[in-house]
Amino acid sequence: MTGTQYAIAAYVVGLGLMLLYGLTLWVESRSVARRRRKDHAEE
Amino acid sequence: MPQQSNGLPRAFWAVTLLTLAAAVVVLLVYTPDEATMGPVQKIFYLHLPMAINTFLACLLVFVASVSYLWQRSAWWDDLAVAGAKVAVLLCSGVLITGMIWGKSAWGHWWTWSPRLTFSLMLWLLYVVYLTVRASVESGHRRAVVGAVYGITAFLDVPLVWLSARLMPDIHPASITLSGEMKLTLALWFVPVTLMTFGLIIARFRLNRIIRDTTDETQRGFEPVNLHVSEGIA
Numbered sequence: 001m002t003g004t005q006y007a008i009a010a011y012v013v014g015l016g017l018m019l020l021y022g023l024t025l026w027v028e029s030r031s032v033a034r035r036r037r038k039d040h041a042e043e
Numbered sequence: 044m045p046q047q048s049n050g051l052p053r054a055f056w057a058v059t060l061l062t063l064a065a066a067v068v069v070l071l072v073y074t075p076d077e078a079t080m081g082p083v084q085k086i087f088y089l090h091l092p093m094a095i096n097t098f099l100a101c102l103l104v105f106v107a108s109v110s111y112l113w114q115r116s117a118w119w120d121d122l123a124v125a126g127a128k129v130a131v132l133l134c135s136g137v138l139i140t141g142m143i144w145g146k147s148a149w150g151h152w153w154t155w156s157p158r159l160t161f162s163l164m165l166w167l168l169y170v171v172y173l174t175v176r177a178s179v180e181s182g183h184r185r186a187v188v189g190a191v192y193g194i195t196a197f198l199d200v201p202l203v204w205l206s207a208r209l210m211p212d213i214h215p216a217s218i219t220l221s222g223e224m225k226l227t228l229a230l231w232f233v234p235v236t237l238m239t240f241g242l243i244i245a246r247f248r249l250n251r252i253i254r255d256t257t258d259e260t261q262r263g264f265e266p267v268n269l270h271v272s273e274g275i276a
Binding site for chain 2: 001002003004006007009010013014015017018021022025026028029032035036039
């Protein structure tokens with residue numbers, strides 16, 4: 001592998017981790033909001 | 044990125060992603076390659092901001108843990124957990140980007156140098172923090188154990204910081220940068236710090252919502268059980 005390929009791999013993994021976690025939180029927050037709406041509707 | 048009721052978080056994430064895009068463009072078109080290491084040195088502009096933000100997230104866990112033991116408010120406990128989760132995430136990024144750089148620069152993915160060892164210890168300490176919390180059932184006890192552990196785990200942060208300065212280490216303690224390189228590094232601190240802040244706040248808000256929902260559910264069960272037992276009696 002060349003230096004450029006190593007650098008690209010590092011940025012993809014480093015930024016990918018942060019963005020993926022952000023996406024996970026977004027999905028989780030939508031799921032929690034949906035569950036809360038459903039619970040309130042059942043009450 | 045969590046969906047919020049007001050427009051501020053969306054604007055925040057838009058600004059964060061814009062600064063990230065700007066930082067990537069600057070890195071590609073403006074920043075020169077380092078003379079001896081070449082393009083692989085550019086990993087440094089992500090590696091260092093992630094490392095500093097790991098320390099900040101660990102500091103947040105420390106402050107929130109001390110505050111919890113002082114005030115016994117679940118608010119601080121939720122903040123400490125959010126900080127610890129983001130600290131593990133960032134520390135994983137620091138270790139992986141460092142390993143990739145090490146493979147290119149030294150020819151090894153890993154070496155047991157003081158800074159690398161203390162960095163791995165830091166990652167393990169906060170992984171164990173989250174594991175220990177998950178293994179304690181009582182909410183109050185979980186928060187107390189987490190707070191004491193969170194304060195103790197922070198002791199590794201100064202060791203990571205000082206290790207390459209006080210002990211012989213293959214990891215550089217500091218790197219000489221040209222003006223363009225310093226500007227790129229400063230620019231990369233902006234999106235990484237904004238992302239760290241945004242992820243901690245998002246995780247914290249989710250922790251609060253989940254706690255409120257759990258409390259509501261627990262409160263909701265009590266009168267129902269009372270009613271049923273009264274009916275049977």
